[in-house]
Amino acid sequence: MSANSRMTIAAHVLAWMWLNESRGGEVSTSERIADSVNTNPVVIRRLLGDLRRAGIVESRRGAGAGWTLARAPESVTLLDVYEAVTPGPLFAMHRAEPNQRCPVGFGIRPVMQGVYDGVEDALRAELARTTLTGVLRGILAAR
Amino acid sequence: MSANSRMTIAAHVLAWMWLNESRGGEVSTSERIADSVNTNPVVIRRLLGDLRRAGIVESRRGAGAGWTLARAPESVTLLDVYEAVTPGPLFAMHRAEPNQRCPVGFGIRPVMQGVYDGVEDALRAELARTTLTGVLRGILAAR
DNA sequence: CTTGAAGTAACTGTTGTTGTTACATTTATG
DNA sequence: CATAAATGTAACAACAACAGTTACTTCAAG
Numbered sequence: 001m002s003a004n005s006r007m008t009i010a011a012h013v014l015a016w017m018w019l020n021e022s023r024g025g026e027v028s029t030s031e032r033i034a035d036s037v038n039t040n041p042v043v044i045r046r047l048l049g050d051l052r053r054a055g056i057v058e059s060r061r062g063a064g065a066g067w068t069l070a071r072a073p074e075s076v077t078l079l080d081v082y083e084a085v086t087p088g089p090l091f092a093m094h095r096a097e098p099n100q101r102c103p104v105g106f107g108i109r110p111v112m113q114g115v116y117d118g119v120e121d122a123l124r125a126e127l128a129r130t131t132l133t134g135v136l137r138g139i140l141a142a143r
Numbered sequence: 144m145s146a147n148s149r150m151t152i153a154a155h156v157l158a159w160m161w162l163n164e165s166r167g168g169e170v171s172t173s174e175r176i177a178d179s180v181n182t183n184p185v186v187i188r189r190l191l192g193d194l195r196r197a198g199i200v201e202s203r204r205g206a207g208a209g210w211t212l213a214r215a216p217e218s219v220t221l222l223d224v225y226e227a228v229t230p231g232p233l234f235a236m237h238r239a240e241p242n243q244r245c246p247v248g249f250g251i252r253p254v255m256q257g258v259y260d261g262v263e264d265a266l267r268a269e270l271a272r273t274t275l276t277g278v279l280r281g282i283l284a285a286r
Numbered sequence: 287c288t289t290g291a292a293g294t295a296a297c298t299g300t301t302g303t304t305g306t307t308a309c310a311t312t313t314a315t316g
Numbered sequence: 317c318a319t320a321a322a323t324g325t326a327a328c329a330a331c332a333a334c335a336g337t338t339a340c341t342t343c344a345a346g
Contacts, residue, residue: 287346288345288346289344289345289346290343290344290345291342291343291344291345292341292342292343292344293340293341293342293343294339294340294341294342295338295339295340295341296337296338296339296340297336297337297338297339298335298336298337298338299334299335299336299337300333300334300335300336301332301333301334301335302331302332302333303330303331303332304329304330304331304332305328305329305330305331306327306328306329306330307326307327307328307329308325308326308327308328309324309325309326309327310323310324310325310326311322311323311324311325312321312322312323312324313320313321313322313323314319314320314321314322315318315319315320315321316317316318316319316320
């Protein structure tokens with residue numbers, strides 16, 4: 001599936017930012033975050049751009065600028081993060097339209113759509129159970 | 144995510160096979176199935192190969208050969224299909240190991256793994272609620 | 287022995303992610 | 317005002333997965 005690490009990186013970035021802010025560290029820049037994630041700062045900026053569009057973080061430009069959390073960390077769930085960084089649906093329908101003269105080809109798509117809607121609802125409900133606070137609590141418990 | 148249509152095609156194929164078998168139609172071949180799905184027979188054979196490895200279908204070779212369901216359709220759930228045709232996990236960890244000297248880089252992975260395990264359990268439970276029988280019932284109700 | 291179908295290798299085109307360089311834009315500060 | 321530091325973004329390459337296709341080998345019924 002070429003599974004996606006964007007969720008993981010986004011959670012890492014947000015947890016890092018919050019820990020940094022709560023400790024009163026220096027401003028959060030893409031370069032400093034990238035050093036913790038071990039990747040390129042542009043990757044971080046692209047991801048933070050998605051999170052900014054979702055209202056989860058804010059950015060300032062210019063010298064001494066950087067990123068800050070836009071919402072209280074206990075109000076940010078992993079569902080918010082998922083919706084911010086995941087583009088499309090989990091499962092796709094046929095690429096080419098199935099044979100409409102076959103009963104299966106004709107009826108399969110609404111049935112599967114209903115199943116997929118239920119699966120995505122379950123996935124969303126599970127992701128909504130964890131907040132950014134919960135993630136950081138788990139991280140700090142590991143020390 | 145470049146979402147995956149393999150689940151959809153697999154459910155289509157199995158529903159088609161069962162309808163065909165229950166109507167006493169000609170043997171199910173990859174060519175006839177591909178005509179309903181509107182794709183290439185090799186795509187169907189590859190997918191059926193995965194389903195055969197999972198014990199959901201059986202194949203016979205040689206002239207007049209083809210594919211048959213190996214289990215009662217009411218005992219086959221979409222979870223069985225998902226496990227047969229989906230290779231990896233839904234979410235991935237970091238590609239490169241995060242900075243172990245940073246508390247976040249050190250602790251993030253087990254935390255996210257726990258979250259992802261819960262999400263996959265929820266997804267599995269939801270998929271397990273629908274059987275092949277249920278899929279075909281929905282399809283035939285659409286007519 | 288012929289025929290029809292599975293099984294599979296190999297290749298192409300498309301798409302998405304990640305990593306990278308480069309550069310324009312913005313803004314605090316000396 | 318000039319400089320420095322950081323965002324914002326475009327462009328590109330490497331890589332992987334999926335879908336589609338051609339072509340071939342293997343198998344077994346008749």
